[in-house]
Amino acid sequence: MIKKFLKYILITAILWYTIHVLYIVINGFSNTKQNADLAVVLGNKVNEDGTLSPRLKARLDESIELFKKKQIKQILVSGGLGKEGYWEGFQMKKYLITQNIPSDKIIVDNHGDNTEKTVINTIRIADSLQYTKVISVSQYYHQVRIRKLFKKHNFDHIENSSPSYFEARDVYSVFREFFAYYF
Secondary structure, three states: HHHHHHHHHHHHHHHHHHHHHHHHHHHHHHOOOOOOOOOEOOOOOOOOOOOOHHHHHHHHHHHHHHHOOOOOEEEEEEEOOOOOOHHHHHHHHHHHHHOOOOOHHHEEEEOOOHHHHHHHHHHHHHHOOOOOOEEEOOOHHHHHHHHHHHOOOOOOOHHHHOOOOOOOOOHHHHHHHHHHHHH
16 A cells, blocks of 8 residues: 555656656747846856856857847846856856947846845846846746746746757756755
8 A cells, every 4th residue: 555655656756847847948948039128147157267158158148139139128147256256247247248238238236146136136126227027048947947036026027038058967957946946
């Protein structure tokens, strides 16, 4: 009897995980065609020499495309002080400027040390500018949790856009996001 019960628990857990992972992937690849006031690019690793990790560069390139298509008015770059000694926001802004994004169209948040802090800071900045719609720019596997956090903080007008950048570590990242979503 206990073996049968444990078998059903295991099957249920596997199904739950599989369905959630499918939801993460499908939602993450559903890039918006909507316009918004602001795109928020969530930070990621800056290398020891100050260059951007390929993952972070891909996120910034995605925001550049949104800007060039006139889907957004401004770009908010958010991150913290990395262990490498660089403020992610400042490094992201430098890159955007080299890609011909006007400095006055870039907002820097160097206090987005984690996803929830970035969401809270984005809402505060959007409110101060009277912006009502935001597009989050991050990897596909991160978008479901970002949307959940915006909604948790009573901001419902959130869309997402993810770069077409993949690496082997995505398998781990999807697994991690499943647990991060619930805990």
